Amino acid sequence: MRYLASNLLLFFGLVGGASAIEVQWPTSMDTTIIQGLEDYVQPVATGKIESGCFGMVREEGRRFHEGIDIRPYQVLSNGEPADYVFAAMSGKVAYVNNDTNGPYGRYIILVHDNAEIGLYSLYAHLAKIDSTLRVGDNVARGKAIAIMGHTSLPSSPIPVERAHLHFEVGLRLADSFNAWYKSRFNFKRDPNLHGLWNGQNLTGFDPTYILGKRSVNTLEVVKSLPAALAVTIRTPLAPDFVSRYPGLVQGDPKTAEGWYVEFTWHGLPKRWVALPAGNPQIPSKTFEIIAINQQYKSRMIARKILTSDGQRAGENLLQNLDILLSNSR
Numbered sequence: 001m002r003y004l005a006s007n008l009l010l011f012f013g014l015v016g017g018a019s020a021i022e023v024q025w026p027t028s029m030d031t032t033i034i035q036g037l038e039d040y041v042q043p044v045a046t047g048k049i050e051s052g053c054f055g056m057v058r059e060e061g062r063r064f065h066e067g068i069d070i071r072p073y074q075v076l077s078n079g080e081p082a083d084y085v086f087a088a089m090s091g092k093v094a095y096v097n098n099d100t101n102g103p104y105g106r107y108i109i110l111v112h113d114n115a116e117i118g119l120y121s122l123y124a125h126l127a128k129i130d131s132t133l134r135v136g137d138n139v140a141r142g143k144a145i146a147i148m149g150h151t152s153l154p155s156s157p158i159p160v161e162r163a164h165l166h167f168e169v170g171l172r173l174a175d176s177f178n179a180w181y182k183s184r185f186n187f188k189r190d191p192n193l194h195g196l197w198n199g200q201n202l203t204g205f206d207p208t209y210i211l212g213k214r215s216v217n218t219l220e221v222v223k224s225l226p227a228a229l230a231v232t233i234r235t236p237l238a239p240d241f242v243s244r245y246p247g248l249v250q251g252d253p254k255t256a257e258g259w260y261v262e263f264t265w266h267g268l269p270k271r272w273v274a275l276p277a278g279n280p281q282i283p284s285k286t287f288e289i290i291a292i293n294q295q296y297k298s299r300m301i302a303r304k305i306l307t308s309d310g311q312r313a314g315e316n317l318l319q320n321l322d323i324l325l326s327n328s329r
Contacts, residue, residue, distance in 0.1 A: 020215035021089050021115040024142040026123065026167050028084040029073035034212070042071035042164035052164070054206040055266070056302045064266065064303055066204040067122070067168030068211070072148055080127070081163045085146040088121050088167070088210070090114060093137045095197040096129060102193065104166065105151025105158075109197050110139055116219035117171075117247050120202065124166035125151050125158060167211075170204030171222070171268065173320060175240045176327035177201040201323060203268040219247045228265035228296035229305065231313075232275070233287045233321070234258045237328035242272050250274065258282030265296035267305050267320050287321055289313060 025031050034040050041052040050057045052069035072081030091112035098106055104124035112119045127149025139145065150163035158164075174180065181192045181200070192198055209221045222245075238253040251274030258275035275282050281290075292300075292310070300306040304314035313321070 019116060020217045021112065022141055022215045023210055023213050024086050024088050025211070026086050026088045026121075027070050027073065027148060027165055028086070029070065031212070040070050042069040042162060044162070054204075054208070056299055061302055066170070066199075066202075066266075067124075067166045068207045069164040069166055071164050079160045081148040081150075083148040083165070084144045085123050085126065085148055085165055087139045087141055087143045087145055088169075089119075090141040091121070091139055093133050093135050093139060094120060095194065096133060096135065097194060098129060099193075100151050100154060102199075103152055103156065104199070105153070106146075106149065107166075108133070108145055110145075112218070116217050117222055117245055119169050119218050120172060120197075122166070122168040122170075122202070122204075124168070125149055125164060127151065167207050168202075168204045169207050169210055170202055171241075171245060172196065173201050173203055173241060173323045174326050175244070177323060180323050180326035200319070203266075203320065205264065205266075205268055222248065222268075222270055225264045225268065225270050226293070226296070227262040227270065228293045228300060229263045229289065229317070230291035231261050231263070231287050231289050231321075232258060232281050232283050233261060233325070234282050234285065235325055235328040238274075239324045240327050241269065241324055248272055251276070260290075263305070263317070263320075265293075265299045265305065266303055267316055269320070269324065286325070287313075 029040060038049050041049050043049050044051040054065060054068055057065050072083045074082040076082050087110055089112045091110040094111040095109040106126040106129055107122060107124035108129050109120050109122050123146060126146040129146045148163060148165050150158035150160055152158045177196050205225055210216050236257055238256055242249045242253050248270060249272045253274055255276045256274035257277045260273040260275060260281060261269050262271040263269050297310050301308055301310055304316040306314045
């Protein structure tokens with residue numbers, strides 16, 4: 001196995017390329033007050049600002065947080081937040097969950113297929129979602145879609161004084177996720193309540209790449225995420241991920257019998273190179289780790305992308321690969 005030095009990582013471009021999608025701050029906060037993270041991030045009970053940010057920021061670096069938590073700007077006399085939640089970018093309603101049957105509480109997901117890459121944006125812990133919204137509805141950037149809240153699982157409530165919007169952006173791993181889940185879990189004990197929009201099928205990245213920008217080239221944002229791990233994959237059928245996000249793909253998927261894939265430290269597959277038949281990089285087994293960026297090794301161990309020895313695939317990388325390849329077996 002070789003090791004990637006940070007200066008060898010591919011960097012594809014900066015935010016805001018030749019084309020871009022317009023972005024709206026996702027709450028009714030007065031953004032002119034924002035000078036730093038402490039002005040808008042809602043921390044957990046520890047009070048540490050980083051605990052409301054993206055990354056290995058919970059439980060002393062042992063738990064991953066896949067979004068950013070935005071505190072309320074306006075609070076009613078009973079302590080409840082009064083902030084509206086807005087669509088950050090123009091798109092369509094992909095999923096609405098009005099139940100408190102998961103850690104996101106009430107949440108809504110939009111997809112932005114009009115962007116350079118079809119991101120999702122997720123808005124969670126909502127008090128109320130616009131009752132007129134239906135899956136498939138077009139939503140303009142800046143449309144009020146909900147009211148901020150603190151909903152979650154009844155067994156793990158969020159206190160009103162820590163109400164916030166959990167805002168998340170990212171990509172969907174597989175359209176075959178439902179079948180994958182059914183083959184891996186006991187539906188009676190662990191039903192898949194959220195279909196393709198189950199959190200296991202979503203891979204986010206730091207929303208600060210988008211927050212506060214007037215417009216962004218979303219494809220360039222994803223391409224610019226640092227590569228931390230490279231694997232090669234053997235598969236006769238291209239994962240549906242590559243057809244959904246062709247901007248991340250090099251080569252011809254139709255002739256590929258394998259893939260070279262670069263992952264971020266948190267498990268997002270950011271670059272795919274098709275390997276045609278006979279290419280010596282195609283592994284004899286399903287996949288092989290071929291490069292690790294030492295700069296991100298400790299974070300990948302904490303995230304369980306790598307095992308504790310930093311040499312082998314951890315449970316989260318194994319699961320993401322299993323989901324990605326679930327339509328190609």
